[in-house]
Amino acid sequence: MNAFDEALHRVAARQHGRAIPIRRSSILSPDPATTIGIATIKIVTEEQVQAVAFGRIGRDPHILFRLDPISRDVSDLEPFATFLASVADDAYADEGALRIWVPHAGTLEALDVLGHRYWRNQQASDAIRRMGEICRLIAHEQTFPGQQTIADAAALLRAHVITGLTPIEEGHLNAVLAWLDPSVRQPLEESRERIRVPASGVLPNTPDLPLDDRVDRLRREAKGASGSRRAALQREIASILSQAALREWRLMVEARDAFLRLALPAPGLSDLVADSAKRINAGVEYGHFPARSPERLTIQLGQMEVGQQRVDQASVENDPVLRAQSRSAGAVVHGRISSVNQPQRGRKPCNIQVDSDQRVIRFRRDDRVKILNSNVRGVVRGINMAPGGGVRVALEITSGVKSNNVLAVGTIVELLEEGFGFVNIKALNTARDRLPWAFYSDAMPSTGMLPQPSGSLLDIVRGTRRP
The missing domain is CATH 2.40.30.270 (Elongation Factor Tu (Ef-tu); domain 3)
Structure with missing residues (x-):
């Protein structure tokens, strides 16, 4: 779609107060048997995951929170590692058929960092290294155009519908969902109100909702506290992180439901599905080798x-x-x-x-x-x-x-x-x-001393002509 058509669609969407479909077919195949979801919360100033919501789509998620995400002790990630290993085994048994729903690209970036940090970390346990390897497989698969394994809910909605927001505003998943919810009467006002709270895998830190600063302060206090005081501080940290991860999970589920309600057919994707499954199957069996x-x-x-x-x-x-x-x-x-x-x-x-x-x-x-x-x-x-x-x-x-x-x-x-x-x-x-x-050498091959040509350039060319 060119810029002129895009602008017209945005004007029409704003006039009608609803998102407008821009495709009549889907770029994503139906979910296979092994379909899961992952939503992460990372520290704003650090590439460290501090909470994860994960589980099978259609069930309540498991919530994992990390009281000290900066620590070298990563045993708190073991439940997530066990879950990913189980999912990888199920996908391998189904010849690589796997679907992983994430709310937005921020989750993929967090998983990629986890993968780089732990897949070859000799100080980590076997389960954590396996988790890192699977995270690297997920992030690597996302780089292939047309891949059918990772479903980025925000990107999928932007690829299939257009709203009355500006392109930069459409980067906020919860704002886009306002245009797909029939119960929202004024989607423009509602979406811009929703933008105040981030939907990018981080804790909000607005004047009326300073949760990121709050968690940072609670962690500092918990380090110097003990007994019941320390336990109370940790419970508050756990509550804030759990609610944030659950919010990201619910946004992902709502976006998936909105996408499925479009009821778009998905023809012509069989080769892409097979290619994706083949790469996942090989990665699960042999490991990730960049x-x-x-x-x-x-x-x-x-x-x-x-x-x-x-x-x-x-x-x-x-x-x-x-x-x-x-x-x-x-x-x-x-x-x-x-x-x-x-x-x-x-x-x-x-x-x-x-x-x-x-x-x-x-x-x-x-x-x-x-x-x-x-x-x-x-x-x-x-x-x-x-x-x-x-x-x-x-x-x-x-x-x-x-x-x-x-x-x-x-x-x-x-x-x-x-x-x-x-x-x-x-x-x-x-x-x-x-x-x-x-391609394989740092130095040019030696050509030796070549004889110097004699005569003018025209004479040399004439001498090379066939009689």
Whole structure:
């Protein structure tokens, strides 16, 4: 969506007092059997988790609070570690099928820090190291476009609906939920009132709700107290942290329910689901090993590119709203077949020409394209001006040549680019075995002393020409 369309949608949402859907299909597949939720509270000035709400979706969460999150003793994280290990085992038994709901990106950042801090920490217990490894798997999986394991509730809502708030205000999950709640009569006022209390995984610290300062002061007092006084201070800390973590959990559940109420179909995501499950299954079985060598980094970047291609293609194929936007941008071509050159019916070779009135077309020669809602695929062999105006796209059909109902003069078709969806791992491993200096060496190879050419540059060029 371009900036102009986005502004119009925001004006319309504000006028109607409701969020407006901007998609007709979902980018997230239905929840698998193993579906959990995680919500964290971290210290504002430190990358330390001080409370976690976790559990199976549809059940009451477990609340874990840390009285001294700065301490080197992390035994208080053992219940969370045990839970994650159990979830990983269930996902592995289901061939990697797993869904983890989080309220917003702040939770993923907190889990990533936990992972980096403990997955190779030799001072921690085996359970804590396993927890760190699983946290790293979660954070790593989130980096793949189109992944189907982590469901960021705030990001999902922003991807499917638009509100009357400004983009920066939409970063607040509770503010967005005001526009999706039918009981809220004035969502603009209500959402801006909700923004006063953060929904980013930290304790609020406003003049009327200074909970972060309060917990910090209680911890300092508890260190110098003893007996019943110390116990009372710790109970108050536990109460504040538990309520904050529970609030984040409830926001996540409310956002998930709001997303499910959109009732959007999720077609074309099977390849993305399989890719995500495969990565999770391998990570749970073999562990997390960050890509550091050139060939592994290239493979990982290739997998990310494939994921982006697949999610883009699924969206354009199955969502008419996004397809119309892509047509305006030239990524989809709407036209009519003007000629079919197929000497033997139902056989190759087969070449067609499609005439379109579109002013913008982003296809290039040798691009692989497909005809929407058919099994016909081809390669762009030419883009020229049509005799009556417009653009003529020449295609060599590579598959689907028996689709006579499609490959006929006068048929209205929509062409879209087809992602290759392939990473040549064999070729990259061959490059690893050959160790080319450009990628695997710090110094250039020695070329020795080359003979100095004599004569002018023109004489040298003439001497290299074939007779």
